[in-house]
Amino acid sequence: MGQYIARRLMLLIPAWLIMGIIAFALIRLIPGDPAAVLLGMEATPDAVEQLRQRLGLDQPLPAQFVIWLGQIAKGELGKSYFLGEPVLQAIVNRLPVTLSLAGSALACAVLLGILAGMKAAKRPNSPEDLTIMALAILGLSIPDFAMGLGLIFSFGVALRWLPISGYVPLSKSVAAWATHLIMPAFALGIVQAALLARITRSSMLDILGTEYIRTARVKGLPERAVIYHHAFRNALVQVLTIIGNMAVILLGGAFVIETVFNLPGVGNLVVMAVKRRDYPLVQGCILLISTVVIVVNLVVDVLYALVDPQIRYG
């Protein structure tokens, strides 16, 4: 297992190189000059040219790429044009927000999704099942920004129960950290919960129809043990795959919710970097997100082996 993990981690190096080339090329394919964006529409051409030189944008593209690779080899990702700080620092500064949001949204999705899915699977086509599945479809259909704004105006403005925007670090106040995260975590997690409920239900139904479940029931095991010990554990392989995908989406793609709730996270950073044509920051974020994808997939694969003894890596 150790060797397998090491091998998978080694794969990060070519993946980084390929992602690096793609990130470098992709952001430059979109029309737009970072210097012109920084100085605005009214800047004189000579001021733009001066800034281009300062940012190193006057160099030929291959030279810029080599300079960037050199920085990466030294463990740096360059300096953000707009933020004026090292890319790595900009990302690290925002990680607590993103991890808090993604973690709490994931917790919300897993709790609600799995419990609802299992409940629905217990009695398929019962009124309970139909209600849960209808709610799941509703959850999947409401766009996250609409859900976010709906929550803000009901629980923030009308009822005044929860704060509307911003992030309070956990180290400053656990209570404030949690209250600021409830609405965004719910708005972000509910779509994933709906998806997870549907997947859990269908996996459970497949497994509950198998012979070994029938055997378990025939030998007199309590229903609770049948469901949780035998059926759910087997359904979990598929559910884990979905949770892995979710983690990736929540870590990198929470831009809309971050904007609506004014949370300075990584998703927001990526989108603003693209809008500002902040090349080093876009490249750095793409590398980071691709690393997250690879690591999360690895974690999921390792978890497969823990959940299902039939799966072995070597």
Place this chain on the structure above:
Amino acid sequence: MLYRCLAVTVLAVALVASGAPAVAQAPRVLRVATDTNLPWLDPHMGTAFSLRELSSHVFEGLVTIGEDFGVIPQLAESWNVSNDGLQYTFKLRAGVKFHNGKTLTAEDVKASVERFVQYSARRGDVAAIQSVTAVDPLTVRISLKESQGSFIGALANPVALLAIMPKELVGGAKDPLQPANLVGTGPFRLVEWQRDRQITLRRFPDYARDQRLPASGLGGDREAKVDEIQIISILESATRLASLERGEVDYAMSVAPTAFDRLKAATNLTPLVLKPFTQIVLQLNANRPPFNNVKARQAVSRGLDMDAVMRGVTGNQSAFYRLQPSFFFPEQKVWHNGEGSQVYNVKDLTLARRLLAESGYDGRPIVFVTNRDIEWLFRAAVPVKPQLEAIGFKVDLQVRDFPGQIAQQRELNFDMATNGVSTRPEPTGFNYLFQCGASYETYGYCDSEMDKWLLVGLRVRDVERRAQAYAMAQRQFYNTVPLVKVGDMFSLDGASKALKGYKVYFLRRFWNVTK
């Protein structure tokens, strides 16, 4: 297993303890929600609207602008101009303190002006400066290469403010100064900048109030009446509004005009119409057909129904727009004029079609570029397209993001673009649009008559004669149509009624405001 999964998740969340610095709560904190983030806060180095607002709280110039946009003194006690107009001698106010405790001297003025001339975003406006001399600790002399009537206005202009900063910090600084070095003489000092999140200003206890004049424009008797201002970046307009309604902020900049009635109905809030704000224009590319022909340009100018366009921009809210021909806003009493009113917004389709036919337009679709990052620029383009088609143009509307639009304009791969031109307190601020050799000449417009009047406006010192020259330039603008003025647009801000003493101006001002 479920519990193990949950435990891992909870553990991951618990591990995310972060260490962002806590902001100390001062007794009277004014919280302002802004829609803009800045790449740097150095007042010399950027022309962004929100930088002008920030700079006027933290920094001061030798002179500034008053309520009617005329020039008033600020750090200068007085000044005189030599008969040939080549030497400006400023006496400084004594005992003015910088935020770092140092007392202002002529050496600081010299270093600040010299740095501004060399590296600032508006260095073109002060290119006439030949030398700056510190005559004595409280006297500074600026010598010009040639007489320039706009000079005092250029010093007062808050668009890239010529802020006076300590010599040790500003002298020769080529790059934007870091926040720790942004030291001014204004009523508030900059204490913290969390990029993309928050700017914190604190009352400067040793601020040297200028009690010669009552508060006016960006100068006069200013006083910090709150202990702290937190400028919080909230990019989503609906969230800014919700934060104001909830009381999380005291002031929300740029909320949607559709929130006007809602703010009016709220017992604890006031809607504030930011007037003047900006004018919407259609930039034309005169390098290639059809707009290299003045008749095609006139066809657009004479044929469009500006009222219909502005209704589209503001969602039919008449409180948020105004139709008037001048490039100056009526609030700019010193400069505003009515030239062009006979041809502005005449919506004469017959005339427009005739002009277009005479221009020899070949029916090739014109490339009309706009963007959705600045929503009102997009909303302006939507009603313009069918109107252009009614005149006889074929239109290829291309919607980009903001950097994409700038790039397309710089590559001259367009015929028409929607643009905004914000308030120019000093008329030379328009030169970049119309003057031969200025940055927008790349768009192909250069007219000797226009240049003649712009030059008079630049050279002559008498304000009335300058205003006349700009009126003549405006007449020529309607004759030659370098671009098409659509209308003036206003912006909606919202404030808590707890805020006392706030007065609407073209920039937001939080001095002399209590809570």
